[in-house]
Amino acid sequence: MADDNLFNKFTRRDWLKGLAGLPILGGVWYAGASFSGNLKRERKMLLETLNIKASSPPAAGPMSGDPVRVGIIGFGIRGEQLCRALGFATTDWLRQMKEASEKNPNDSRLTDFKAQENLNIKLCAICDLFDYRANKAIESFSNENNKMKRFATHTELLDSGEVDAVVIATPDHWHAPIAIEAINKGIHVYVEKPMTHNISETYVLRDAVRNNPKTVFAVGHQHRQTQSFLTAQDVVAKNILGHVSLVVTATNRNDDNGAWQYEIHPDANEKTVDWNQFLGSAPKIPWTPEHFFRWRKWWAYGSGLSGDLMTHDYDRLNCILKMGIPKYITASGGIYTHRDGRNVPDVMQINMEFPDFTSGTSQEPGKEKGMQLVYSATLGNSFERGTVLMGHDASMELGNTLTIHADLGSTKFAKMIEEGRIDPFEPIYQYNPAANGADAVTSATARYFANKGLLWTYRDGKRVDSTFLHLREWLSCIRNGGKPSCSIQEGFEEAITAHMGGISYKTGRRVEWDPVNEKIIALPGENLDAILLTNEEKVKV
Amino acid sequence: MNTNQLTSAQTNSLVVLRLLIGWHFLYEGVIKLYSSSWSAKGYLLSASFLQGFFRWLGSDSMITIVNTLNVTALMLVGISLLAGFKTRAGALVGIVLLLFYYLAHPAFPGLPQGPSEGSYWLVNKNLIEAAALYVLFLLPTESAFGIAKLMQRSRPQTA
Structure with missing residues (x-):
């Protein structure tokens, strides 16, 4: 009877006011769950379509045994x-x-x-x-x-x-x-x-x-050793980008250290430094501390932007695209930001042509072939330009994260773009080795954190340096x-490409590689090594 | 002071405020619950104030429990405010959560604004929402609108 009293004391109006919050609660919950569900389904579909394997690198073997x-x-x-x-x-x-x-x-x-x-x-x-x-x-x-x-x-x-x-x-x-x-x-x-x-x-x-x-x-x-590059290899192998016709990569530095203006140690003199041994094959000159400490600034000891820094970008792209030595190289530039007596350029563009390169196609066979890799460097500005692999179907930005945008004119993604399932202005794929692997459509907030480098590469919970991993592998x-x-093969390709860049810069001409005879083609009477090693900014041809 | 001394229009406006905030909390909680990749890690690690404390919360050993607590608390506050049950406790928990969010990225001059739209100086939306919850804590409306109304031993004097 007590219950009856309890219920009787409430009017319909009381019931309404007592319970009206619950449908709102249910509605909000349903809306949130269904929004998340749709988003998840769309992501899943996109990830399945792309089928990119966000792989961890193979573990190198144990370090046991004698030291x-x-x-x-x-x-x-x-x-x-x-x-x-x-x-x-x-x-x-x-x-x-x-x-x-x-x-x-x-x-x-x-x-x-x-x-x-x-x-x-x-x-x-x-x-x-x-x-x-x-x-x-x-x-x-x-x-x-x-x-x-x-x-x-x-x-x-x-x-x-x-x-x-x-x-x-x-x-x-x-x-x-x-x-x-x-x-x-x-x-x-x-x-x-x-x-x-x-x-x-x-x-x-x-x-x-x-x-x-x-x-x-x-x-x-x-x-x-960068984890994202292993995933990038899979992206290329699965032909997600379509035919890659242009790759752009860059060096941007704007400080003394970046321009090889290293500190000259006060204790260095002819008694404390074995200067003759340092010179080795280089032209014999009297003790010059600046050459000893800042050797990267001279062709006699260093290799300039083409050997010192372009090689990093070339090699990481070669590890993804496996394009080998370029058929032609055209380089230009000058000493525009550090006119301090150096003879290697500090602003440099190196255009590498790969006329037979193909990374696969989504169009009719034979329409697409060939690729250009553009390396652009300055030691007078540090604006980060990144590396982008530009294909007919998608572009991939390559760094510690990978970001892929479908291309507006893509053949492969045309239908999905038309249906509104892919927005060419939003990434279709983003890979962050430290977050939960891969994401198809990333929120602005996640991108904000990723770009700040906060969710970074860790292995087994520890931050590791890629140099450590590289030495460990060796x-x-x-x-x-x-x-x-x-x-050696990768090193051979890297070294030849760097030397072609140096020769092109110094001579001002297009340099050609003969893949059959594995030789850089010299003009009659030309000694390519002499050109490369001449300790001057350019050579007269 | 309690809402019995308020006009019904005043009480209704507080109920609307409660429902709006409850709506916001519940939706934020549900979205996080159903997004497997969501984590507070980025927000905590990028804290611009009391970094030591927030980085500890965002550390690998803490982040799972922090994520679970955050989602649970968001949803409980939302449910409490929408359903009209234990809203004073709900409001307090909500205030604590919002102050955490505020302190990790406070709108202090000279600190980076962090991931939010709009422009703020000292006051931002987290702080305003916390203040609104304080009003709801002082002026509970669950006996006028909410499950608590049906749990009272006697009918309220005014509606």
Whole structure:
């Protein structure tokens, strides 16, 4: 009866006011669920249509067994970075990073370094021509577990019998001579890019590696380890972009460090630096500290934008498109932002032609063939231009994330664009290795965070540096067999392309590759290596 | 003060405010519940204020529980305000949530605005919504409109 009383005391109006919120609640819930459901279905359909495999890279083998005995040749800026990737940081660096992390708790460089996997190596030998640097390495890395010895020349180091492998981070003109000698002595090599400094040594090095199949040879293009590039390979293999006729890529730097204006160490002089050995094949000149520390600014030791920086972009595209050496190269540019006595250009455009290239087509056979790769560089502006692969059906922006936009004029996506299921102005696919893999249509907010780099590449929950992964891959091949992702063929293609760029810049003419005879075509009476190595900005032809 | 002293137009306006805010909370919660890829990680890691605290909330060890709590709280606040049940508690939870959102990306001069449309100086929509919830906390309307009306032992004096 009590219940009756309870119900009786409410009028219909009371009931209405008591429960009217519930239909609104149900309506809002239904609207949210159905909106999310539709969005999910559309995404799923698009992802199934695209069928891109957002793959994790294959895990390199274990680092167990006896430690690999590694020697470092060249301990400048890059040499130090490579040693850190191998697990050896200088005392100075550790102190600086400790201070940096105390000042800014978000600075995780030190914790990231400490969290890095132990590669089980002994860094037991160093060859650097500057006493200060060699001593710094020995003071920092020599301890009870790791005895490090200095060698005056790379030959002494290679002949010592104390190393199984060497990391070469010298100026460019020493890359090949040391690598060739090491390979011929059965010592594994990791050499920085560009693989070589002139054309003839490129062939000699290739022969050396081919003749010594047991030695593991890797070129330092660590970009190959970037997770998004592996997914990009699948995008190209599945012909999602259609025929790619143009690829644009760029270097944009606007600071002293980026323009190779490195610090000149006050302790450097003729007594503390083995200047003659530094010069090697370069023209003999008296001690010039600027040349020793800022060697990238001269053709005699460095390779300019074409060898130093274009090679990175060329190699990462070559790893995705596998387009090989261009048939023609036309380069131009000048010294427009750093007129400081350097003779390599600081603004440069390199147009690479691949007339036989095809990445697949969605149109009638035979209509599309050929591709141009445009590398555009300046050391006087840092506006980020990115890398874009432009196909008939879609464009792919390539970086740590991948973003694909369908093309308005696409054949493959025409129907879906017409039905309004694809908006050519919104990405149809975005891949972010650290978020939940892949997304078909990304919200503005997610893009905002992705662009800020907050959701970044981690492996097994740890942020890792691609140089570490690249060295790890090389060490794994030494221990467990296999071939590094950037080995002699990739290095050969990279080096020849860089040299064609340098020759074209210096001569001002279009340079042609003969793929049958594997030669850069020289004009009558022309010595291409002499042109490349002449320590002047341009040569008269 | 309670809503019994208000005119019915005043009470109705508070009910409308409650339903609008409840609607907003519930929809935000439901959308997140059904979007498997949604995460507060980006919002927390990009915090421009009290970074240490918000980055901890966004860390790998915390983010799953933070996401679950956030979605649950959003939906409970929405349900409470729409259905008219325990709206004072709902309003308080809502205020706490909104203050978290506000403090992670406050509209302080000199700080980046973060991911939101519009232009703000000190006051932004999160703060306004929190203030509106405070009004609803002080002036509950569930006995005039909501399930609570049917749970009272005696009929209210005024409607």
